[in-house]
Amino acid sequence: MKHTGLPTTPISFYESAKLALADTQLRRNMGKATQTIRAKRASVVGELPDWEALREAGRAIKQRTLRHLDDYLIQLEAAVQAAGGQVYWARDAHEANQIVTQIVQRHGAREVVKVKSLTTDEIGLNAALAAAGVSAVETDLAELIIQLAGESSSHILVPAIHKNRAEIRELFMRTLGVSELSDEPSALAAVARTHLRRKFLSAPVAISGANFAVAETGTVCVVESEGNGRMCLTLPPVLVSIMGIEKVIPSWHDLEVFLQLLPRSSTGERMNPYTSLWTGVTPGDGPQEFHLVLLDNGRSNVLADTIGRQTLNCIRCSACLNICPVYERTGGHAYNSVYPGPIGAILTPQLVGVDKAGSLPYASSLCGACYDVCPVKINIPEVLVHMRARVVRKKQASLLGQFDPEHVAMQGLQRMFEHPALYERAQQLARLGQWPLVRGDAIPFVPGPLGGWTAMRDLFPVADQTFREWWRTRR
């Protein structure tokens, strides 16, 4: 179940989810974690009488940004340059990795420190740096845990959410050469502190993502908890930040909206412990070289889809993961992407194409809870349905798809719905034919090529008397 970045070959959520569901430890860890964080979020959101107004402002700011994205990116570029930073544009992962590797190599660095960043996971930066002989050290506690374990993230906010304290203790003792260690979270955190401080003090280059970047002022913002972000953003003389092009926001004042929406939605706190904001370089204070990489990597494709576009509103808070009944049971690995959960189910197939991640739009019960909690009002169910339609159209376009049993059945249904007589005859036939399958009030299993339908759900049997028949008896 290992993956790096975004899927490059077709994957099936259905298969991965089955494996995940069989892991009872995982389900216990996930259930406890998601319930805890849901309750925290609900309580701090409930504190704000203007929550809905903030959500609406957040959505509108994002809409304005995305509809004029080219202008805002050009404005951001100019502002960062005017403040002493350098700006690069990367069309895809390969180009972004090349830019970063060149900067790192120019400074002769063999080891760089990293702030947790989904964008760098998306482009597989660590592997690209390793290929160039540079080791990238993850400094967020959870990222460190999964880096040491050789695993991948399972949650966009708490990547090691699938591991419990006993598993982490065992891992640290094995990989960090600690002989005596309790499984108290504070003891585990202390080991990481000692291990990483030397690295913070010696690394010549730091790499980060960006939560927001203000076009008006060129200010970049990183939101975090542990202080590892501040360490990376302050100590090494060279800083490289990589941001998806959708992370730009128009003006300084827009931050007031997102600094309220993000912490409450993500960790369920009134404010995260540390937020760093920097505008280019400040002589004598912090890094003296700042490089900002603007990454497309499929985002302009998402922009081009007028229904899918709202996906780019996402501020990566993970509220949708924590509320999702599907995610809660399967965990993040089943999605085979750095973007799991409901947001991943719509973002990943849009970034890499439905041919590579076409099962993800189906990884949902369409219950709509993700839409309710989304701080920037992404209508995830709407995009899910839209993406399912794209998957079907793509399938139908192929010769094999023409003979797909589901497609054939749907074509038959379409003909039937068009002709009332045909429809009624089919109902009568179904009533006769269904008796061996009915158990109580439901059909739990249908044999043959359509069995997939009943793998996850029961079918209602055709009633003894249909509405049409009942209506005729009334006349």
Add this chain to the structure above:
Amino acid sequence: MSMARNEILRRIRAGLRDVPASEQPGDISIARAYRHAGMPAGPELIERFAERVAEYKATVQRVSAAGLPAAIADACARRGVRRLVVPTDLPPEWVPAGVELLPDTGLSHAQLDQSDGVLTGCALGVAQTGTIILDAGAAQGRRVITLLPDYHLCVIRADQIVDLVPEAVDRLAPAVRAARRPITLISGPSATSDIELNRVEGVHGPRTLEVLIVDG
């Protein structure tokens, strides 16, 4: 490199074909119906700030202007601080007796790492969230001095406290727009919730944050 720039901008513009050429960003209205002003200055605001900062496991104490030097000296003594980092423009009357002072005239990372603590002022406090904001202004110094020492003793005047995040963002605007100063928001000491979502204070930043509110 400019090839990539042109290509990305071209793709974006192609993707935005549905947006009329005449549309200006301002044409998309943003209803900012959220609160811009909260509780006015006064004892209640200070009380809320103190409460919310304390909820983050920071130590909070309210002192009078006259009592501040003694409170600083007390705090340092209680913590066993012998070598104290201070920004060069710290008000001289804050300086506690009996500690070795390390004024930041460009201290090395090693010197900061080996100190016992740092004493600074701040730019703002936000009551609603229990946040302290540093903007590299008066009595605050470089970002690194409040990061490497394990203990941060921070002084805030009552008139620096606002209630809501939008009020704070508004007050910070000049420091960013004109002076491009770096800004750090601090809400309690460093913390992680990465292990079974249990909050643990003190990972990489200062493990102890102590706040003195100067009240009248």
